[in-house]
Amino acid sequence: MTRGDSQPVSSAQPKSSRLWFGTSLGQFLTAELKDTPARRVAALRLFVVTLTIALVSQTLHIPPLGAISILICLSYDAYANAGQSLAFGIRQLGYLMVTTLASVLTLMLAGNDPWLLLPLSFVILALSLFHARLIAWPTGIALWFSVAVLYSPSTPDENIYHALWNIPIIGVLALGTWTVVHLTIKPQDPLKLLKAEIATQLAAVEYIFSARLADAGAYSPRPDTAMHAAAGNLGKLLGLLANAELIHPGLHQRHQTYRALLLEIDGLRQLADWLNQVLAAEYRAQPLTPEKLNVYQALQSACDNLRQGLAESRDVSADVTGLLSEEVLQGYARESNPSLLTALWRALQRIAGLTQALYQPVDAAGTSDIDQQSDDKPEHGWLPAWLGYAFWASHADSVQFGIKFSLGAILCMLIVESLGWPDINTAIPTCLVAAQTSLGADYRLSLLRVTGAAVGGICAYFYVLIFQSQLDTVVGFAFATAPFWALAAWITAGSERIAYLGRQLGFSFALFVLHDFGQVTDLYLPRDRVIGILLGLIVMGVIDYALWPRRSTVLARHHSIAALRTLANFTSRLPDVSQLFTYTLPLRLSAEKQLAAAQDLLAHAVLEPDARLAEKVHERAALRAIVRDAGHLSGLLQVRKRYRLLSGQRFSHFPDELQQLSRAFDTALADAIEHAAELLQSKQPGKRVELAKHQTRLHQSYIDHHGIDSLADDLAMEWELRFMLDQQIVELMAHIETTALAAISTPQKSARDIDLH
Incomplete structure (x- = not known):
């Protein structure tokens, strides 16, 4: 999908394209x-959920919480597999339960004292928003608390009653349904999905081997399409x-083995x-030598056996080990020629x-060694991390996030x-729902919220009039409202x-x-709901900005910046392959x-107030x-x-000069x-690293030490691939540095212009 900015406005491209x-x-x-098979299943699930809640709500006479239950269910992932559904339901x-307990205690202790109710609610909302931001989870606790405590603060006794109903109604009706x-509806076993994904990864690698054999004229049945x-x-x-692991508890005992397997398959695909x-x-197009042909055929067959074995849940390791005979590999590449x-x-x-x-x-x-390495973690102090200043300082953005949006909810309650x-x-809940990662995300969600509320109100008027x-x-109620639940479910499944x-x-x-039992006569409700949403968006927009x-x-x-600094750690040379899992993952x-x-x-940045300024686009x-x-x-x-750990390179056997040059290039790459x-x-920044010079010296040192100029064409090509990898990294780093300079040059120039004026 297109995530970029819209182009300059023209007749061929509407001005509002940045919104879409x-x-x-x-x-x-x-x-x-667009219609897809997966979307049909997801929409069917949501339709059944919403219709069930609506019918139960009308039958048992719990309309207010029924509407909230529908909102909650529409907010969850309709594509969730069986394990994901179970985990989400239990966690929510x-x-x-935590929200109900906090709501009841707050109303009991401070329900009749506004001077205590407001600051206590502010603290609870801020902490719940901080927690949601910290674990990247929906703001459910804050939303439920605000509905129970802040909707009608003048009636604390009734609010306690409503709060106690949250668990049986929202918990059983919404989460349970x-x-x-x-x-029930086409549940997906996550283990089967996992095996299918692994098979797809191995099929992509198998296709590459088969295509390579076919290109060289050594393997006729080339696959029709690539499985990427x-x-x-x-x-x-x-x-x-x-x-x-939630659906199949026995997998817990093999947790680290599965993680290592997934990392190895991912690494194989990357290679x-x-x-x-x-x-x-x-x-x-060049013909393969007999030795190289044997290697490719063994790789292709081993990959095919592994794919079928994992898909069918059977051990094929003995067959694969037989295919990957050391004699076949040594006939092509010896240890001196990685x-x-x-x-x-x-x-x-x-x-x-x-x-x-x-x-x-x-x-x-x-x-296993993997389990031992995974458990080898530094000991922490006896105090929890969240009691220290360093924890809160490192999460200052999440603290500000909680303070801002809880303040907005309190202000809206006072205005109402x-x-x-x-x-x-x-x-009130609009301020909490609009709590997103950035200003641009807030604005985009606000647009969808207002539009959805307006369309929902129009559908409600249509239902009443027709x-x-x-x-x-x-x-009759079920048949009349079914098209509207279906429409909401289809859009939500997007x-x-x-x-x-x-x-x-x-x-x-x-x-x-x-809203009430029997026929709806309060036609002002959709209007007031939209007005309330607009009020929340205005208040939150002002505070957020x-x-x-x-x-x-x-x-x-x-x-x-954080990603680049993480990548700098990738340059370290590991002593052996046993540390690949614990270090790389x-x-x-x-x-x-x-x-x-x-x-x-960046996809949301185009909605921010100054997004169309030339320097922002740049x-x-x-x-x-x-x-x-x-x-x-x-x-x-x-x-x-x-490549370093698995290609047969014996770094400890290289001359000292070559080892020093290799380590110098690693250091230069991390510095770059x-x-x-x-x-x-x-x-x-510090002095710019001349990475290309380090790479050139290392390249020449390899040529001199291994006598690459005198090697056979295939073995020389292997070294060319190794050098090509370093060259690509050097060129990419040069491009990243140039782009980083471009990213800061325009804003700094703009700031200097402002200072001059």
């Missing part, structure tokens, strides 16, 4: 309302593993992808060993009470770019038709998380280029690290990445 991710409104709706139920529906696994997919796979990208067409094919060979051997461990009996006495207009109390007078049974509009549409419609504004581009810059996940956050923030373009290049650099550094981060941070 660089497209026109028609193109946006066409893409976001726990949060609901949502969980049961997701576990998305890059940066490791986080998704680890999430599926966590979900699978194969890079090889596939760098081989020139004329080299591909190669990328050797790295691929060792990676498949490691994967075979890990798959074998999955099918062996779990022996507590025989703890001072006006004596209780029907606009939707302003259908309501003709209905006198619950069955991507996050439009899903919130569907949630608000469903909530607005439910709040209206479930005036108090610690969180600019999308500034936050994207910070995430990019945390860095890999951290870098991916930071880059993904930066990319999302800055966003530069940051997007840095995020893209940093993601590419991350892949290259991981390929380089695996840190230099780029300092440039992006607008700090006074």
Whole structure:
């Protein structure tokens, strides 16, 4: 999807295109309302949930909480697998109990004392928002607390009664219905999904080997299409593993083995992808030597066996070990001539060993090296981290986040009470719902919230004018409202770019038709709801813009800097392959998380007040280029690290001079990445590192020591690939440094111009 800025306004591109991710409104709706099989299932789940809650609400006479239950259910992931659904339901139920306890205690202690109720509510809301921001979880606690305590502060006794109803109504009706529906309507076993994803990864690698054989004329049955696994997919796979462990508790005992297996398969795919990208067409067409042909055929067969074995849950490690015979590999590349094919060979051997461990009996006495390394963590002090100043200082942004949005909710409550207009109390949760990562994200969500509320109100009026007078049974109510629940469910089942509009549409419609028993006569409700939302957005917009504004581009810059500094740690040379898992995995996940956050923030930056200024457009373009290049650099550094550890290089046997040059290049590379981060941070950077000179000296040293000029063509090509990898990293770092300078040059120039005037 397009995440960039809109181009200069012209007749061919509407001015409002920045609101729709660089497209026109028609193109946006066409893409976001598109029909897919997965969306049908997700929409069906949401439709069943909303219709069930509406019918139960009307039958048992609990309309107010019924509307809130519908909003809650529409807010959850409709595509969740069975493990994810169960985990989400249990976790939210726990949060609901905490919220109920906090609400009841607050009302009992301070319900009749406004001077105590307001500051106590402010503290609870701020802490709950801080916690939600810290763990990247929906702001459910703050939202439920505000509904129970702040909606009608003048009636604390009734509020206690309503708060006590939260658990049976919201917990059982909303969370229970949502969980049961997701576990009933086409439930997806996360373990099966995990195995399918692993099979897709291995199929992508197998395709590369098969295509290489076909290009060289040595393998006729070339696959019709490539099965590509998305890059940066490791986080998704680890999430599926966590979900699978909830459904299949036995997997807990093999947790670290599975994590190591996923990392190894991901590393194998990265190596194969890079090889596939760098081989020139004329080299591909050359016939393979018999030795190299044997290696490729063994790799392709081993990959195929592993894929089938993992998909069918059977141990094929013995067959793979037989295919990956050392005699076959040594016939092509000896230890003195490290190669990328050797790295691929060792990676498949490691994967075979890990798959074998999955099918062996779990022996507590025989703890694997991976488990021992994973448990080897530094001891913490006896005091919890959150009691120290360093914890709060490092999370200052989350603290400010909690303070701002809880202050907005308190102010809206005071405005609603001072006006004596209780029907606009939707302003209070609006401040909490609008709590997003940045100003741009706030504005985009606010637009969807207002639009969804307005469309939901129109649907409610249509229902009253056309259908309501003709209905006198619950069955008629179900048939009349079903199209509106279906519409809300279909929109909500879309991507996050439009899903919130569907949630608000469903909530607005439910709040209206479930407001009271029998026929709805309060036609002012949709109007007051929209007015309340607008009030909340105005109050929160003013506070958010005036108090610690969180600019999308500034936050994207910070995430990019953090990602670069994480990547600088990738340059360290590990002593042996046993540390690959414990060292690489945390860095890999951290870098991916930071880059993904930066990319999302830049997508929202176009909505901020000064987004169309030339310097802002220039800055966003530069940051997007840095995020893209940093993601590419991350892949290259991981390929380089695996090549070093698995390609047969015996670094300790190299001459001292070559070892020193290699370590000097590693240090220079880390310094260059840190230099780029300092440039992006607008700090006074140190002296620029001449990375290309270090790479040239190292290149020449390898040529002299290994006599590369006298090697056979295939072995010389292996060394060329190794040098090409370093060259790509050097060129990419030069581009990142240039882009970082461009990202700060325009803002600094603009600031100097302001000072001069």
